[in-house]
Amino acid sequence: xxxxxxxxxxxxxxxxxxxxxxxxxxxxxxxxxxxxxxxxxxxxxxxxxxxxxxxxxxxxxxxxxxxxxxxxxxxxxxxxxxxxxxxxxxxxxxxxxxxxxxxxxxxxxxxxxxxxxxxxxxxxxxxxxxxxxxxxxxxxxxxxxxxxxxxxxxxxxxxxxxxxxxxxxxxxxxxxxxxxxxxxxxxxxxxxxxxxxxxxxxxxxxxxxxxxxxxxxxxxxxxxxxxxxxxxxxxxxxxxxxxxxxxxxxxxxxxxxxxxxxxxxxxxxxxxxxxxxxxxxxxxxxxxxxxxxxxxxxxxxxxxxxxxxxxxxxxxxxxxxx
Numbered sequence: 634x635x636x637x638x639x640x641x642x643x644x645x646x647x648x649x650x651x652x653x654x655x656x657x658x659x660x661x662x663x664x665x666x667x668x669x670x671x672x673x674x675x676x677x678x679x680x681x682x683x684x685x686x687x688x689x690x691x692x693x694x695x696x697x698x699x700x701x702x703x704x705x706x707x708x709x710x711x712x713x714x715x716x717x718x719x720x721x722x723x724x725x726x727x728x729x730x731x732x733x734x735x736x737x738x739x740x741x742x743x744x745x746x747x748x749x750x751x752x753x754x755x756x757x758x759x760x761x762x763x764x765x766x767x768x769x770x771x772x773x774x775x776x777x778x779x780x781x782x783x784x785x786x787x788x789x790x791x792x793x794x795x796x797x798x799x800x801x802x803x804x805x806x807x808x809x810x811x812x813x814x815x816x817x818x819x820x821x822x823x824x825x826x827x828x829x830x831x832x833x834x835x836x837x838x839x840x841x842x843x844x845x846x847x848x849x850x851x852x853x854x855x856x857x858x859x860x861x862x863x864x865x866x867x868x869x870x871x872x873x874x875x876x877x878x879x880x881x882x883x884x885x886x887x888x889x890x891x892x893x894x895x896x897x898x899x900x901x902x903x904x905x906x907x908x909x910x911x912x913x914x915x916x917x918x919x920x921x922x923x924x925x926x927x928x929x930x931x932x933x934x935x936x937x938x939x940x941x942x943x944x945x946x947x948x949x950x951x952x953x954x955x
Contacts, residue, residue, distance in 0.1 A: 687825060
């Protein structure tokens, strides 16, 4: 159903006669995003043993990552050569193609329904561990996009990279995040919280190191590579943590966690812009991002402590630590 909504939104965008309908079509297509990836994570986790769930979720999000790495430049290329309507036409065609494997290979979504319906799903919002997990996602995403939103001016103005080199650097970032999300899934299978704390800690270190090495192009690229790996290596752990903590009613919680990623994206962009507008300069942006990541570390540690209490019977209804 969500792929169908995506197809419909892009089809209307391709044939829209004016900007108002185009904007409405983009909103329609966007409706599919949270539910598609939220429920998709639950389905992916349910198709494998528990000790492989994070890797399965990471593999699903790897598709999203590769789509961004490859799709953005290809979409731009199509639009520049054939017009913006052609870009939406290609998206519509790709969506129709995607419907085939979704229909034949993805299990019936009814297998993920919970007894009690929406009331049971809404009950997860009263679970402290689920809320902590979602807030950790928001902070991790905000930290990432505080820097990512302004990485181009930082590279150009502070490190002196030529505009022609930026595309290659962003491609390198794409490679790093692909590696990171793959490794993050494997590490999270061995313990989601341990992986999250490690990745968030690496994120803090990389972000604090970046302003110190911006005068060296080689060192800057090395730190950016590590940062990208850590930033996107968090994704499988974040999502598997929420699915694990809301295992009796996972659909809404998983979808809200996707919304948490998007909320973090928006807040990160705002925070980076606020830092720059405050006159602190571009080099202060990664420092602000590091502080947000450090808050994420604190929340992840809190989650780990609650897991230990739950294992000892100290938190009613707790789940064993992962």
